[in-house]
Amino acid sequence: xxxxxxxxxxxxxxxxxxxxxxxxxxxxxxxxxxxxxxxxxxxxxxxxxxxxxxxxxxxxxxxxxxxxxxxxxxxxxxxxxxxxxxxxxxxxxxxxxxxxxxxxxxxxxxxxxxxx
Amino acid sequence: xxxxxxxxxxxxxxxxxxxxxxxxxxxxxxxxxxxxxxxxxxxxxxxxxxxxxxxxxxxxxxxxxxxxxxxxxxxxxxxxxxxxxxxxxxxxxxxxxxxxxxxxxxxxxxxxxxxxxxxxxxxxxxxxxxxxxxxxxxxxxxxxxxxxxxxxxxxxxxxxxxxxxxxxxxxxxxxxxxxxxxxxxxxxxxxxxxxxxxxxxxxxxxxxxxxxxxxxxxxxxxxxxxxxxxxxxxxxxxxxxxxxxxxxxxxxxxxxxxxxxxxxxxxxxxxxxxxxxxxxxxxxxxxxxxxxxxxxxxxxxxxxxxxxxxxxxxxxxxxxxxxxxxxxxxxxxxxxxxxxxxxxxxxxxxxxxxxxxxxxxxxxxxxxxxxxxxxxxxxxxxxxxxxxxxxxxxxxxxxxxxxxxxxxxxxxxxxxxxxxxxxxxxxxxxxxxxxxxxxxxxxxxxxxxxxxxxxxxxxxxxxxxxxxxxxxxxxxxxxx
Numbered sequence: 001x002x003x004x005x006x007x008x009x010x011x012x013x014x015x016x017x018x019x020x021x022x023x024x025x026x027x028x029x030x031x032x033x034x035x036x037x038x039x040x041x042x043x044x045x046x047x048x049x050x051x052x053x054x055x056x057x058x059x060x061x062x063x064x065x066x067x068x069x070x071x072x073x074x075x076x077x078x079x080x081x082x083x084x085x086x087x088x089x090x091x092x093x094x095x096x097x098x099x100x101x102x103x104x105x106x107x108x109x110x111x112x113x114x115x116x
Numbered sequence: 117x118x119x120x121x122x123x124x125x126x127x128x129x130x131x132x133x134x135x136x137x138x139x140x141x142x143x144x145x146x147x148x149x150x151x152x153x154x155x156x157x158x159x160x161x162x163x164x165x166x167x168x169x170x171x172x173x174x175x176x177x178x179x180x181x182x183x184x185x186x187x188x189x190x191x192x193x194x195x196x197x198x199x200x201x202x203x204x205x206x207x208x209x210x211x212x213x214x215x216x217x218x219x220x221x222x223x224x225x226x227x228x229x230x231x232x233x234x235x236x237x238x239x240x241x242x243x244x245x246x247x248x249x250x251x252x253x254x255x256x257x258x259x260x261x262x263x264x265x266x267x268x269x270x271x272x273x274x275x276x277x278x279x280x281x282x283x284x285x286x287x288x289x290x291x292x293x294x295x296x297x298x299x300x301x302x303x304x305x306x307x308x309x310x311x312x313x314x315x316x317x318x319x320x321x322x323x324x325x326x327x328x329x330x331x332x333x334x335x336x337x338x339x340x341x342x343x344x345x346x347x348x349x350x351x352x353x354x355x356x357x358x359x360x361x362x363x364x365x366x367x368x369x370x371x372x373x374x375x376x377x378x379x380x381x382x383x384x385x386x387x388x389x390x391x392x393x394x395x396x397x398x399x400x401x402x403x404x405x406x407x408x409x410x411x412x413x414x415x416x417x418x419x420x421x422x423x424x425x426x427x428x429x430x431x432x433x434x435x436x437x438x439x440x441x442x443x444x445x446x447x448x449x450x451x452x453x454x455x456x457x458x459x460x461x462x463x464x465x466x467x468x469x470x471x472x473x474x475x476x477x478x479x480x481x482x483x484x485x486x487x488x489x490x491x492x493x494x495x496x497x498x499x500x501x502x503x504x505x506x507x508x509x510x511x512x513x514x515x516x517x518x519x520x521x522x523x524x525x526x527x528x529x530x531x532x533x534x535x536x537x538x539x540x541x542x543x544x545x546x547x548x549x550x551x552x553x554x555x556x557x558x559x560x561x562x563x564x565x566x567x568x569x570x571x572x573x574x575x576x577x578x579x580x581x582x583x584x585x586x587x588x589x590x591x592x593x594x595x596x
Contacts, residue, residue, distance in 0.1 A: 003189035010471020
């Protein structure tokens with residue numbers, strides 16, 4: 001890297017990663033074969049952040065990772081997505097609705113009903 | 117990552133700071149520190165006003181930097197996640213769990229829960245205690261048998277770790293000196309038999325130091341931390357005998373004798389700061405220059421906010437101001453490769469240098485365990501003896517599923533309030549015991565000192581930046 005200088009040890013590791021892995025891979029020489037890498041955890045993209053339902057397929061082309069009732073009907077469906085869901089109006093009336101929900105994958109049970 | 121120059125970009129999470137006339141980024145959550153050149157700086161400044169595409173940034177900077185330089189620096193900033201595509205959400209923090217069972221590296225033995233002092237703020241005895249050490253079920257002194265079982269437990273739980281640390285704590289550790297002596301000899305022999313290294317340390321109020329004890333500490337290379345609060349009037353404010361009399365006049369001659377004889381390990385002072393005792397500069401000078409401690413560490417008292425000695429908001433400001441002044445002294449010394457004993461700043465700088473990004477605030481429940489006088493194993497010494505926080509016993513082992521549950525529940529990913537804070541890689545929500553005392557739950561982040569943590573972390577980053585720019589050789593002491 002030219003414009004950023006790695007100062008601490010972590011930065012040096014990131015720099016090595018960027019220069020050797022990412023940059024080297026993007027300019028693949030002829031006959032280059034990608035190193036075998038284990039698949040990452042299955043995290044559907046798009047709807048993906050598991051909580052924006054409504055996409056047709058997940059990143060593997062399947063439907064298993066797409067929105068399911070209840071636990072996946074939480075975020076985004078009231079904002080950017082067509083999927084109908086009964087979630088509180090977080091923009092105006094209940095901005096703190098997800099206050100206790102740090103990681104929606106795990107904490108969705110903490111989301112409660114809203115009583116006017 | 118192929119860059120699309122027309123896509124809107126926005127700044128991602130980082131904390132910018134300046135040192136030695138230069139701009140740096142502290143990346144969150146990776147904890148990497150990068151120095152910026154003029155182009156990268158201008159790109160970030162451009163994005164500070166709102167989202168822009170790389171092409172727009174390049175147009176805006178056209179008079180100052182060539183387009184390919186701007187695009188190259190945008191590319192680099194994207195690679196380190198300082199900026200990203202504005203419409204792509206950042207992934208929520210993944211809850212990566214440490215491997216289990218996690219090897220034990222440090223064990224704290226509460227060799228007694230009795231003390232010959234009655235320090236007003238003590239969490240072991242004062243208003244904020246969580247274990248009844250006076251009338252509870254625990255024995256008041258650890259037996260030699262329990263101590264030996266603890267050593268066996270530690271050696272077994274340490275798995276493949278080459279060197280383990282055994283720390284004695286209390287109560288006042290020296291009230292159980294016979295068990296200390298036997299345990300050190302036993303542990304040293306057993307560790308050697310298993311081909312492991314072992315190191316010892318203890319914390320003491322120094323009132324019971326005698327020439328023969330000092331000899332033993334020195335001969336056995338025992339690291340010693342002395343709980344002491346500073347000059348006479350400060351020490352005697354809270355650190356008193358049962359009768360209420362101050363301890364300064366008893367402690368200081370003994371500490372001087374210890375410092376004269378025990379040269380093999382650095383001897384540290386550990387100061388508890390309260391609303392009444394907050395003159396950090398004066399305490400530091402007294403303990404280092406006048407008494408001769410190698411290092412001084414400061415910690416604000418752990419207490420519920422209602423207590424008279426709790427440090428209020430104004431007190432935290434005062435403390436921060438003084439910490440900053442002392443940190444400047446540290447910097448001046450470090451620039452000349454001189455030792456400075458302000459351990460708070462040194463410890464933090466080491467973590468910054470290594471790029472530590474924590475999912476847990478400390479080793480409690482990970483590599484650290486506390487053992488109570490009757491052999492109950494808890495998260496750390498502060499919880500030793502508490503049934504609520506018990507993980508098992510040294511005789512029957514610990515329930516690793518309980519430990520796993522603890523680690524799952526206390527992961528930083530669950531601390532909602534911390535998710536927007538740039539200091540979370542270093543703080544990770546703070547001390548479990550402090551949280552328990554303040555908020556009644558070990559899972560709560562310590563919100564009462566967020567501002568102070570951020571200010572202090574910023575100071576340490578700045579000092580780190582100065583050292584990196586002006587005397588990088590100094591930082592090599594943290595390598596490896």
